[in-house]
Amino acid sequence: xxxxxxxxxxxxxxxxxxxxxxxxxxxxxxxxxxxxxxxxxxxxxxxxxxxxxxxxxxxxxxxxxxxxxxxxxxxxxxxxxxxxxxxxxxxxxxxxxxxxxxxxxxxxxxxxxxxxxxxxxxxxxxxxxxxxxxxxxxxxxxxxxxxxxxxxxxxxxxxxxxxxxxxxxxxxxxxxxxxxxxxxxxxxxxxxxxxxxxxxxxxxxxxxxxxxxxxxxxxxxxxxxxxxxxxxxxxxxxxxxxxxxxxxxxxxxxxxxxxxxxxxxxxxxxxxxxxxxxxxxxxxxxxxxxxxxxxxxxxxxxxxxxxxxxxxxxxxxxxxxxxxxxxxxxxxxxxxxxxxxxxxxx
Numbered sequence: 470x471x472x473x474x475x476x477x478x479x480x481x482x483x484x485x486x487x488x489x490x491x492x493x494x495x496x497x498x499x500x501x502x503x504x505x506x507x508x509x510x511x512x513x514x515x516x517x518x519x520x521x522x523x524x525x526x527x528x529x530x531x532x533x534x535x536x537x538x539x540x541x542x543x544x545x546x547x548x549x550x551x552x553x554x555x556x557x558x559x560x561x562x563x564x565x566x567x568x569x570x571x572x573x574x575x576x577x578x579x580x581x582x583x584x585x586x587x588x589x590x591x592x593x594x595x596x597x598x599x600x601x602x603x604x605x606x607x608x609x610x611x612x613x614x615x616x617x618x619x620x621x622x623x624x625x626x627x628x629x630x631x632x633x634x635x636x637x638x639x640x641x642x643x644x645x646x647x648x649x650x651x652x653x654x655x656x657x658x659x660x661x662x663x664x665x666x667x668x669x670x671x672x673x674x675x676x677x678x679x680x681x682x683x684x685x686x687x688x689x690x691x692x693x694x695x696x697x698x699x700x701x702x703x704x705x706x707x708x709x710x711x712x713x714x715x716x717x718x719x720x721x722x723x724x725x726x727x728x729x730x731x732x733x734x735x736x737x738x739x740x741x742x743x744x745x746x747x748x749x750x751x752x753x754x755x756x757x758x759x760x761x762x763x764x765x766x767x768x769x770x771x772x773x774x775x776x777x778x779x780x781x782x783x784x785x786x787x788x789x790x791x792x793x794x795x796x797x798x799x800x801x802x803x804x805x806x807x808x809x810x811x812x813x814x815x
């Protein structure tokens with residue numbers, strides 16, 4: 470698996486249309502609506518592949534031994550694949566934001582491995598939770614805090630949901646406040662997920678969207694959250710740890726919001742939730758991710774575009790073999806494809 474991810478540094482950019490011939494790839498998405506619409510039309514139906522120089526034909530994802538390899542990947546293997554790609558952006562001398570959760574743990578482990586091997590040096594990690602700090606310390610990663618390192622070069626973390634605009638729901642692991650503080654201080658924030666985390670709109674998984682609140686009068690705040698027009702119809706539950714309320718690293722409680730349908734306006738919801746006295750923070754991470762790396766077991770999943778035209782969404786599909794790694798460039802904005810190739814090869 471690691472060899473397959475490492476193979477990205479030596480591949481060339483090939484372009485394959487999934488439903489006919491490729492239109493000219495001269496369009497660049499921009500922040501103007503008309504140009505972005507034109508860009509989307511040119512990108513629609515395309516599947517961009519990074520292939521080895523020797524292999525200029527796309528690998529079949531639906532039949533043969535390649536498909537069999539792809540379909541046997543476990544969720545942990547997918548997480549590891551995405552994590553290792555994210556860590557390839559790490560350079561010696563960086564101050565790193567170290568995320569929390571099962572996916573981020575793979576990235577932390579890889580960073581520790583590279584430090585031990587001498588392939589990375591002078592790394593400083595700023596952990597987003599006590600358990601991440603414990604893991605990083607056990608791997609010999611030097612640690613610090615925002616007080617001493619207020620500027621983070623790169624943060625790597627997982628997410629619970631990712632929407633087409635690269636907005637996120639995070640914090641189901643309970644570390645949302647520290648995650649947001651560290652990742653907001655990062656010059657670049659790479660999010661690593663498997664394909665199960667993709668949603669059409671935040672809240673769309675119907676799983677928890679956490680809100681961290683002070684313990685004092687939490688029932689009062691739970692009722693106020695439930696009655697906010699911006700999150701109308703949500704169900705509110707105090708997160709429990711056995712028979713006691715779950716307590717965060719910051720000694721707060723978490724009230725989880727559950728939605729039957731995606732949040733209509735995540736920005737309005739975030740503003741309304743934050744306006745309530747007693748709310749510490751929430752799990753809506755908006756306009757923060759600069760890159761989302763998605764590991765998928767098959768290449769035929771639906772593709773969608775980042776409408777913000779600011780960020781890079783990369784999809785990795787493991788299909789077996791060092792020369793069979795495919796990167797689906799579902800959306801890439803504000804750069805041309807030559808620059809994109811250089812980014813992937815760096």
